[in-house]
Amino acid sequence: xxxxxxxxxxxxxxxxxxxxxxxxxxxxxxxxxxxxxxxxxxxxxxxxxxxxxxxxxxxxxxxxxxxxxxxxxxxxxxxxxxxxxxxxxxxxxxxxxxxxxxxxxxxxxxxxxxx
Amino acid sequence: xxxxxxxxxxxxxxxxxxxxxxxxxxxxxxxxxxxxxxxxxxxxxxxxxxxxxxxxxxxxxxxxxxxxxxxxxxxxxxxxxxxxxxxxxxxxxxxxxxxxxxxxxxxxxxx
Numbered sequence: 001x002x003x004x005x006x007x008x009x010x011x012x013x014x015x016x017x018x019x020x021x022x023x024x025x026x027x028x029x030x031x032x033x034x035x036x037x038x039x040x041x042x043x044x045x046x047x048x049x050x051x052x053x054x055x056x057x058x059x060x061x062x063x064x065x066x067x068x069x070x071x072x073x074x075x076x077x078x079x080x081x082x083x084x085x086x087x088x089x090x091x092x093x094x095x096x097x098x099x100x101x102x103x104x105x106x107x108x109x110x111x112x113x114x115x
Numbered sequence: 116x117x118x119x120x121x122x123x124x125x126x127x128x129x130x131x132x133x134x135x136x137x138x139x140x141x142x143x144x145x146x147x148x149x150x151x152x153x154x155x156x157x158x159x160x161x162x163x164x165x166x167x168x169x170x171x172x173x174x175x176x177x178x179x180x181x182x183x184x185x186x187x188x189x190x191x192x193x194x195x196x197x198x199x200x201x202x203x204x205x206x207x208x209x210x211x212x213x214x215x216x217x218x219x220x221x222x223x224x225x226x
Contacts, residue, residue, distance in 0.1 A: 006158070034213075043203065043218045044159070093158045104214060106151070109158040 003027055004096045006107030013084055013114055021079045021110045023094030029074035030096035034104070035067070038091045050077045084114040118142050121204055121217025130226050134191040138204035138217045141185065145206040145215070148180050150189045153201045153219065162202075163189060194224045 003026040013019050023033055031052055036044040048058045048069050056069035068080040077096075081088055093109040121138045128134055136150075147166055151159035163178035165171045165187075171178045177190040187206075191198055203219040 043216050046213065049213065091156070095159075103161065103164055104149075105161060106158040109156075111156070 004030075004094065004105045004107040006094055006110050008110055009108060010111040011113070013112070015085055015114055016083055018080055018082045019084055019112060021081075021092055021094075021112075023077045023079070023096065023107050025075045025096045025105075028096075030077075031074065032097045033071055033077040034095045034097075035069060035077070035079050036093045036095070038093060038109075040091075044093065047079075081112065084112070086114045088112065089114045116141060118215045119204060119206055119217045121220055123218045123220060125221040125223060127223045127225060128194055130194060130196060130224055132194050132224070134194050134198070134222060134224075136189040136191075136202050136204075136220050136222070138187045138206075139185055140187070140206050140215075142206070142208070142215070143185075144208040146209045147207050148178070148187050149205045149214070150176075150178055150187075151203045151205060152198075153203060155200075159203060196224050196226050199223045 005024045005026055007022045011019055033050040035047045037047050038044050046059050047062045048056045050056045050069045050071040052071045052074050058064045066082055071077040091109050091111055095104045095106045097104045119140045150163040152162050153159045165178050165180050168180050168182040175192045179188040201219040201221050204217040205214040207214050
């Protein structure tokens, strides 16, 4: 099946700094990528939909200036958590969809801990 | 009412049992139905993907969709301890690929 790679798998950063998470589709071109956040024992919460070459669409309640999303190519989307705070500590997961189908594949996720 | 309802469990079964996992949904526009498996501290893994009503089988896994009752199921035959995970159902209408998720059901298969 299709492979979506996410990097880093885990990161610890100091409060106030920014952290970038990369999401790559390895064997297909992803016209659309999604960024999710998941708290322990809870379902995935969609943060934003990222379309290649255009601005991301953010879900209600998600601060676009805090969670910067860039989808500069058909194989790469990045999520930057700016001025991170401890409450931003979470599991961030990306997923990608190829243009011609409706199948969505997920990355392995990135654990962010803000201290 | 949530668009997709799923009992979070936990569900505990002995090894070799048949497992039945279910979701209900309310949006008649949903056409695509998916089951994902998520191990602890990992991203979800696509297990089954079904379009419209019907059954789909892949090894020990069978997915069923009944659009008339808005009910989707995942059956696991001969369950193994390695099947212990959280199983999430997801639906969408197919036009914008935004998935609507169930809460996930936590499954434990005991040796």
